[in-house]
Amino acid sequence: MSLTAEEAKLLKAISVPNSDAAKIVRNFDWIVVVVLLFAVTAAFHIHFMLTAGDWDFWVDWKDRMYWVTLTPMILVIIPAALSYPLMHKLGLPIAGTVCGLCLVIGEWVSRISGFHLWAYFPYSLVWPAIVLPGLMLMDLFYMLFRNVFLASVFGGGAVAMAFAPANWPILAPYHVPVVHIEQLVNVADVIGYSFTRTATPEYLRFIERGTLRTFGGESTLVSTFFSAFVCMILFYMWWRIGQFLSNLGTIPNQLKTFVGLEADKDEAK
Amino acid sequence: MAAIEEEVLASQAAKPFKMNLKPMAVGLVILSIIFFTARWYQQWAAWEYGLDATNPDFDTYWMSVFWAQIIIEPIIFVALVGYLWLTRDKHLNNLTPRLELERLMLWLSCLVVYGFAFYFAGSIFAEGDASWHQTVVRDTSFTPSHIFVFYLCMPVYIIIGFSLFTYAITRIPFFAEKISIPLILVVCGPFMLLPTVGYNEWGHAFWLMEEYFTVPLHWGFVFFGWSIIALGGLLLQVMGYLVELLGKVTDEQGKLIK
Numbered sequence: 001m002s003l004t005a006e007e008a009k010l011l012k013a014i015s016v017p018n019s020d021a022a023k024i025v026r027n028f029d030w031i032v033v034v035v036l037l038f039a040v041t042a043a044f045h046i047h048f049m050l051t052a053g054d055w056d057f058w059v060d061w062k063d064r065m066y067w068v069t070l071t072p073m074i075l076v077i078i079p080a081a082l083s084y085p086l087m088h089k090l091g092l093p094i095a096g097t098v099c100g101l102c103l104v105i106g107e108w109v110s111r112i113s114g115f116h117l118w119a120y121f122p123y124s125l126v127w128p129a130i131v132l133p134g135l136m137l138m139d140l141f142y143m144l145f146r147n148v149f150l151a152s153v154f155g156g157g158a159v160a161m162a163f164a165p166a167n168w169p170i171l172a173p174y175h176v177p178v179v180h181i182e183q184l185v186n187v188a189d190v191i192g193y194s195f196t197r198t199a200t201p202e203y204l205r206f207i208e209r210g211t212l213r214t215f216g217g218e219s220t221l222v223s224t225f226f227s228a229f230v231c232m233i234l235f236y237m238w239w240r241i242g243q244f245l246s247n248l249g250t251i252p253n254q255l256k257t258f259v260g261l262e263a264d265k266d267e268a269k
Numbered sequence: 270m271a272a273i274e275e276e277v278l279a280s281q282a283a284k285p286f287k288m289n290l291k292p293m294a295v296g297l298v299i300l301s302i303i304f305f306t307a308r309w310y311q312q313w314a315a316w317e318y319g320l321d322a323t324n325p326d327f328d329t330y331w332m333s334v335f336w337a338q339i340i341i342e343p344i345i346f347v348a349l350v351g352y353l354w355l356t357r358d359k360h361l362n363n364l365t366p367r368l369e370l371e372r373l374m375l376w377l378s379c380l381v382v383y384g385f386a387f388y389f390a391g392s393i394f395a396e397g398d399a400s401w402h403q404t405v406v407r408d409t410s411f412t413p414s415h416i417f418v419f420y421l422c423m424p425v426y427i428i429i430g431f432s433l434f435t436y437a438i439t440r441i442p443f444f445a446e447k448i449s450i451p452l453i454l455v456v457c458g459p460f461m462l463l464p465t466v467g468y469n470e471w472g473h474a475f476w477l478m479e480e481y482f483t484v485p486l487h488w489g490f491v492f493f494g495w496s497i498i499a500l501g502g503l504l505l506q507v508m509g510y511l512v513e514l515l516g517k518v519t520d521e522q523g524k525l526i527k
Contacts (some may be wrong), residue, residue: 038385110397113393199404
């Protein structure tokens with residue numbers, strides 16, 4: 001990608017230490033960083049909580065089928081779309097990492113403020129899933145390959161492949177079997193039974209089906225591979241959507257004569 | 270001779286560029302006070318007076334807050350957007366590049382305030398809504414959670430968003446000459462979350478009283494939340510514009526030209 005004359009001139013100007021141009025550009029950078037952090041946290045968090053939220057809110061929803069399958073699919077969408085402006089246009093392989101970090105911060109603030117301090121649930125019930133490793137791998141693969149197709153296959157797939165392993169160390173103790181009222185359940189179920197979610201009826205609460213428990217660890221593996229397959233497709237689709245949304249351009253302003261600008265020639269006719 | 274030369278050079282030097290961060294700082298302080306007070310009020314009054322909508326205390330402590338918001342917010346919206354339109358620059362064709370740059374940087378700093386407001390709406394108060402409604406059975410659309418997330422947080426960022434849009438098309442030639450579609454999406458997408466509340470409440474009232482957060486009824490919020498992806502497009506547009514402006518106001522050594 002070659003630079004225009006204006007860009008080359010500016011690049012030279014901002015390379016001069018402490019020049020006015022360098023200071024202005026640095027100010028611009030800081031503003032963009034802060035805007036992005038707030039906006040990405042809000043947008044990614046609302047997207048995530050309304051599409052995979054219940055699995056993420058509650059430890060007894062963190063099953064080996066839907067949680068493992070769905071969460072990476074939802075996770076890959078916005079980072080893939082933002083990969084277009086950030087990596088393809090600006091050369092910054094950070095979309096996944098920034099999104100993951102913003103999501104984790106947003107989730108922890110709300111789990112403490114809303115779920116723990118306001119609704120009085122213990123942290124052991126409401127901790128958010130660990131999402132950063134897969135999203136960082138996504139960035140890494142995009143940086144290495146610099147090719148959207150390969151980034152979709154390896155980077156998109158990595159979001160799903162890393163999800164269950166990244167969460168296993170924290171989730172494993174909750175899957176220890178317990179006998180509760182003569183029924184075999186696990187620790188996560190018992191915590192769920194103890195803290196009733198009055199407005200969420202029992203029939204909506206996810207409890208693993210018996211078949212999943214007789215399959216040993218395979219259900220997690222099968223879910224992970226299926227999720228990785230869908231994530232590969234989703235990464236490419238959403239990268240294209242990011243491309244579309246980043247190149248929308250402009251439309252004529254019918255009101256510009258009110259601010260002293262000349263009307264477009266077509267309109268004047 | 271050398272002293273005279275220095276004086277001449279000093280008189281020719283442009284005033285140093287200083288960003289005006291006051292509006293951003295004032296905005297962040299005001300919003301912090303509003304949102305933290307709202308969150309404190311929830312903690313204080315939600316369990317005590319917010320569980321039963323038929324209780325007179327609910328009217329006293331919650332519906333009064335709701336009505337105050339509904340009256341005050343449109344007034345602030347009209348006042349801010351109207352002020353920005355009425356005091357618009359009517360000679361944008363004569364604007365100096367230096368002033369153009371100052372206005373652009375001021376506008377960008379105010380985007381921080383917009384992002385801050387959107388964060389409270391989309392993250393803290395939105396997920397707080399999940400914690401409340403999955404715990405407490407709803408008997409009204411105007412719950413202690415909704416009164417702040419839908420009727421405080423959302424209107425606040427909508428007011429800021431539309432004010433920033435009006436500022437851009439009335440004071441910054443780049444946005445006044447042609448309207449940026451990513452900018453429209455960044456402002457109007459989050460705005461559409463508020464009309465989506467109508468659909469959401471309608472659905473909850475008539476067919477879905479129980480609560481799980483990933484229910485398709487909530488996906489309208491997700492769809493319009495995606496519009497923030499256009500922020501990337503806006504960033505690219507503004508970067509191109511900044512390159513153009515800096516070329517006009519600085520020399521090859523990066524010094525400001527008078």
